[in-house]
Amino acid sequence: QKEVEQNSGPLSVPEGAIASLNCTYSDRVSQSFFWYRQYSGKSPELIMSIYSNGDKEDGRFTAQLNKASQYVSLLIRDSQPSDSATYLCAVTKTGRRALTFGSGTRLQVQP
Amino acid sequence: GAVVSQHPSRVICKSGTSVKIECRSLDFQATTMFWYRQFPKKSLMLMATSNEGSKATYEQGVEKDKFLINHASLTLSTLTVTSAHPEDSSFYICSARDRLAGYSTDTQYFGPGTRLTVL
Numbered sequence: 511q512k513e514v515e516q517n518s519g520p521l522s523v524p525e526g527a528i529a530s531l532n533c534t535y536s537d538r539v540s541q542s543f544f545w546y547r548q549y550s551g552k553s554p555e556l557i558m559s560i561y562s563n564g565d566k567e568d569g570r571f572t573a574q575l576n577k578a579s580q581y582v583s584l585l586i587r588d589s590q591p592s593d594s595a596t597y598l599c600a601v602t603k604t605g606r607r608a609l610t611f612g613s614g615t616r617l618q619v620q621p
Numbered sequence: 622g623a624v625v626s627q628h629p630s631r632v633i634c635k636s637g638t639s640v641k642i643e644c645r646s647l648d649f650q651a652t653t654m655f656w657y658r659q660f661p662k663k664s665l666m667l668m669a670t671s672n673e674g675s676k677a678t679y680e681q682g683v684e685k686d687k688f689l690i691n692h693a694s695l696t697l698s699t700l701t702v703t704s705a706h707p708e709d710s711s712f713y714i715c716s717a718r719d720r721l722a723g724y725s726t727d728t729q730y731f732g733p734g735t736r737l738t739v740l
Contacts, residue, residue, distance in 0.1 A: 544728075553714045553734040554665070598664065607718060608655055609729060613664045 511536050516599050516612035524620050529586040531615050533599030543575055545584045546598040554598055589619045624648055625717050627732035634705055635740055642700045642735045644715030650695035651717035659712040671698040705739040712736050
């Protein structure tokens, strides 16, 4: 079982719709959770971080964390073609600062 | 703020040569930097954790004698790929953690990456 699992996609949504990206993790001691966006040929850029159960909103993005079910999700409202990218879920564990990444979900926003 | 640079952005070398990649935190000090490798259409895989003033910690399966890491200052870590071979061709990305960030945050800032092609 992979430590961090994501559906590889592609997830295709029309412009203006809500895109929902999901991620599950296997290790219950995971502490911090991140969503990164990566455009082809570029390095990841941080979109959201979340540390406690519940929702965290930042502009068009909402991260949701459920530690009991061991999943974290990212909602993108009013999706734009420029949101088309691969979205990487990453976690850290207590005492280990390095990130463990999922394989990423490719999002395609259709104009 | 929180800018990380990498140099070079792209390098092509012959098999058997060594290549050095620099990772710099430009506006903050980083006691810890991380080196990742990403193959096409794959996710980032941690290679090693670079600690300022001490030896790097390598992930299982990563040869420390092949991938030499030096973190001599609070703003610079280098990765040297020694005796490079075509299978080392990859996208190498570093990240850095702000020394002043609290222990409650694990946020890392990524460099733009270095694309290595070994002929």
